[in-house]
Amino acid sequence: MVVKGEESDKILELFLKIGLDERTARNTIANNKVTANLTAVIHEAALANGCDRAIGNFLYTVATKYPANALVHRPKLLEYVVSSKIKTPAQLEAAFSFLSNVASEEFKRNEFEEACGVVYFSNSFHNLPANLVGELFGSIRKKHPWADPKMAKQLVDAKMYELLGERTAADDEKPSKKKEKKEKPAKVEKAVVDETPAQPSEEELNPFSIFPAPEDNIKVHTEVFFSNGSVLRCCNTRERLDNHLKVTGGRVFTRFPPEPNGYLHIGHAKAMFVDFGLAKERGGCCYLRYDDTNPEAEKKEYINHIEEIVQWMGWEPFKITYTSDYFPELYELAVELIRRGHAYVDHQTPEEIKEYREKKMNSPWRDRPIAESLKLFDDMKRGLIEEGKATLRMKQDMQSDNFNMYDLIAYRIKASMYLIDVQLMMSLFSYAIIFDIFFLYFQFTPHPHAGDKWCIYPSYDYAHCIVDSLENITHSLCTLEFETRRASYYWLLHVLDLYQPYVWEYSRLNVTNTVMSKRKLNYIVTNKYVDGWDDPRLMTLAGLRRRGVTSTAINSFVRGIGITRSDCSMIRLDRLEYHIREELNKTAPRVLVVLHPLKVVITNLESGSVLDLDAKKWPDALTDDTSAFYKAPFSNVVYIERSDFRMKDSKDYYGLAPGKSALLRYAFPIKCTDVILADDKETVLEIRAEYDPSKKSKPKGVLHWVAEPSPGSDPLKIEVRLFDKLFNSENPAELDNWLTDLNPNSKVVVPTAYAVPSLGKAAVGDTFQFERLGYFTVDKDSTAEKLVFNRTVTLKDTYSKGGK
Numbered sequence: 001m002v003v004k005g006e007e008s009d010k011i012l013e014l015f016l017k018i019g020l021d022e023r024t025a026r027n028t029i030a031n032n033k034v035t036a037n038l039t040a041v042i043h044e045a046a047l048a049n050g051c052d053r054a055i056g057n058f059l060y061t062v063a064t065k066y067p068a069n070a071l072v073h074r075p076k077l078l079e080y081v082v083s084s085k086i087k088t089p090a091q092l093e094a095a096f097s098f099l100s101n102v103a104s105e106e107f108k109r110n111e112f113e114e115a116c117g118v119v120y121f122s123n124s125f126h127n128l129p130a131n132l133v134g135e136l137f138g139s140i141r142k143k144h145p146w147a148d149p150k151m152a153k154q155l156v157d158a159k160m161y162e163l164l165g166e167r168t169a170a171d172d173e174k175p176s177k178k179k180e181k182k183e184k185p186a187k188v189e190k191a192v193v194d195e196t197p198a199q200p201s202e203e204e205l206n207p208f209s210i211f212p213a214p215e216d217n218i219k220v221h222t223e224v225f226f227s228n229g230s231v232l233r234c235c236n237t238r239e240r241l242d243n244h245l246k247v248t249g250g251r252v253f254t255r256f257p258p259e260p261n262g263y264l265h266i267g268h269a270k271a272m273f274v275d276f277g278l279a280k281e282r283g284g285c286c287y288l289r290y291d292d293t294n295p296e297a298e299k300k301e302y303i304n305h306i307e308e309i310v311q312w313m314g315w316e317p318f319k320i321t322y323t324s325d326y327f328p329e330l331y332e333l334a335v336e337l338i339r340r341g342h343a344y345v346d347h348q349t350p351e352e353i354k355e356y357r358e359k360k361m362n363s364p365w366r367d368r369p370i371a372e373s374l375k376l377f378d379d380m381k382r383g384l385i386e387e388g389k390a391t392l393r394m395k396q397d398m399q400s401d402n403f404n405m406y407d408l409i410a411y412r413i414k415a416s417m418y419l420i421d422v423q424l425m426m427s428l429f430s431y432a433i434i435f436d437i438f439f440l441y442f443q444f445t446p447h448p449h450a451g452d453k454w455c456i457y458p459s460y461d462y463a464h465c466i467v468d469s470l471e472n473i474t475h476s477l478c479t480l481e482f483e484t485r486r487a488s489y490y491w492l493l494h495v496l497d498l499y500q501p502y503v504w505e506y507s508r509l510n511v512t513n514t515v516m517s518k519r520k521l522n523y524i525v526t527n528k529y530v531d532g533w534d535d536p537r538l539m540t541l542a543g544l545r546r547r548g549v550t551s552t553a554i555n556s557f558v559r560g561i562g563i564t565r566s567d568c569s570m571i572r573l574d575r576l577e578y579h580i581r582e583e584l585n586k587t588a589p590r591v592l593v594v595l596h597p598l599k600v601v602i603t604n605l606e607s608g609s610v611l612d613l614d615a616k617k618w619p620d621a622l623t624d625d626t627s628a629f630y631k632a633p634f635s636n637v638v639y640i641e642r643s644d645f646r647m648k649d650s651k652d653y654y655g656l657a658p659g660k661s662a663l664l665r666y667a668f669p670i671k672c673t674d675v676i677l678a679d680d681k682e683t684v685l686e687i688r689a690e691y692d693p694s695k696k697s698k699p700k701g702v703l704h705w706v707a708e709p710s711p712g713s714d715p716l717k718i719e720v721r722l723f724d725k726l727f728n729s730e731n732p733a734e735l736d737n738w739l740t741d742l743n744p745n746s747k748v749v750v751p752t753a754y755a756v757p758s759l760g761k762a763a764v765g766d767t768f769q770f771e772r773l774g775y776f777t778v779d780k781d782s783t784a785e786k787l788v789f790n791r792t793v794t795l796k797d798t799y800s801k802g803g804k
Helices: 005-017 022-029 032-044 053-065 068-082 089-102 109-116 130-143 149-164 238-248 266-281 300-312 323-339 350-358 370-381 460-470 480-495 518-526 541-547 551-561 573-587 757-761
Strands: 222-225 231-234 253-256 285-290 319-322 343-346 391-394 409-413 415-428 431-444 456-458 475-479 502-506 597-602 611-616 629-634 637-641 661-664 669-677 684-691 705-707 716-723 747-755 767-770 774-778 787-793
Touching (some): 005 022, 005 032, 022 032, 032 053, 032 068, 032 222, 053 068, 053 089, 068 089, 089 109, 231 480, 253 266, 253 475, 266 475, 300 541, 319 323, 323 343, 323 370, 323 391, 323 456, 323 460, 343 370, 370 391, 370 409, 475 480, 480 502, 541 551, 551 573, 573 767, 573 787, 629 705, 747 757
Parallel strands (some): 253 285, 475 502, 716 787
Antiparallel strands (some): 222 231, 391 409, 415 431, 597 637, 611 629, 637 705, 661 669, 669 684, 716 747, 767 774, 774 787
């Protein structure tokens, strides 16, 4: 809670005494964490009566940047600051770096002073060899980044005076610009220039290099600031860490913890890359753990999907677990939490809880006796309390600046109540009397994995950190929206004396022209705006796979983005498409398909004559490799794209027009000789053309085509679905009426496209490049009578033109 009134005035006076300007001082007071730190630093430095502004600025830097894992050494650093042995920002940064590495281990003054340049000025410049004078000042910042530039300049000038004497007029002369005539050198062979590309950074080569080793998990993880002024510094004890390392053998243990309440999307692909990727890179293990604490939203369908899609993405879980596997342990720890005075049973409604949190007020039941909460929690477990009438809440800090410390819910009841009317007939004095007896019956909400054993379920905030600890997770990695939950995460593990994993947050993956929220995805799926969770227009992994996107392309895309903490970036869709094209260009064989056929009758080729021409599956196919070719029949009736013909020609047009020639790929040049129009005199029904069997003519335009495989029979008919962006706006999620932004042309069906006969052997999941059209994959809706193809991506690439 922000300090106010008399206390605020005293702190303001203290901050002004150390040289802070009034505006900075008041802004600092508005931040409870910095205020507490700076006040502690001032008193540790024994400067409550004030100091000069330079030292005061250093105190402020120490308060805001000092490494939390080395607090035990902070007074020693302040000694150096107060005595001006450390007097430059670079020296202070070097001190922070040194102390961060030392942590709580022994402080060695000699090493510290050498690392921070404390002894540098006393002897470093007095024995300089003459041959370094010319280079010294240019390299001094590189060798000693903490050095005072002014002092360095003075000492260099003094040394130059000692070596060279007084500066003369010749020293001030500018070099002549007149070029000397050079003799013409003898002709030599051109040297080969070694143009070595810039070496990528370690993080680019290995994005997981930023994460510490398991044995280093003894540093302070986070500081929890309480409204009463106390600070909890959370870290493992050496004994607790050693016990953890014995269990894990020092290996990395991570977890990928999806909630089974929907299908995974491309954002989960990044999470998988981080969690599974780190474990794989370090030779460790990664759990697939279902965060199944909400039985009403979870389905077996989603559980099965997640396991299958993780394997499709190329990841192999060390073990598959469920949060519900730990329900007994979680319950016992909740009982222990109550016994220790850190939890209580509350009867506030959700609306009351919200109101009290907004007003930072304690619940009326917060201070009830421990024994009473234990009894009520047992009643909750046994199904004796109706849903909504009680919750178990953690006793944290309702006046904290962090709303995720507002007595979060640990357990809630999930059970349905039924009133049963039982008719009981009794014989009394030979008369039949019927009684109505009513029973109150509670039915536990069934859980897809745990069954109906439980009617109380732990919350994410309670269960997640504890299961991380029980599974000995070394690195608990999550997205940045969970950063404010750090305090609650570590507070709970601390008060229960449990091992504390290393937590690190990274930015979410946001892609343009789509929605990533599970709530929004569920809405457009259930309301049939799209055709299910695997609709190819969605950024679900099932939808991307159905569209023909490979897991290799997705992982390449995710790796290219990197593991950053920048949470305000929106990744353009064409960046993903670039990686898709890069992959499919190597793996998808070429084939001829015409989407909108226009009939061309070749008048100088005998009717019924069919030539089997060789067409390339791959652009770099070798002529002696028969597997790199397929047969494309060529007859006197061929079909070209309707868009490849115009009635009026132009210089920048390379298609077919009256009197103009074009080359049919892998076949012959043809020249339009006549056009058959419909009765409206505008619609083109048919083209007449002549072909050049000698191939002497060399037209610029090259067209794709499909011919009748035999006289009078149509080519292979296929259905083609052309998919485009699902939303028109780059960020539809920020729109109030986001549903109105749906792209009405996101799916266009071409019911009858023509293809070469060899495509008829394609199976579901096979991917091809339809020449000049794009990449397409066989959809699961295909039948023996008709193949259905989904467009994966067009051939046009806008991303690589703008830089990768």
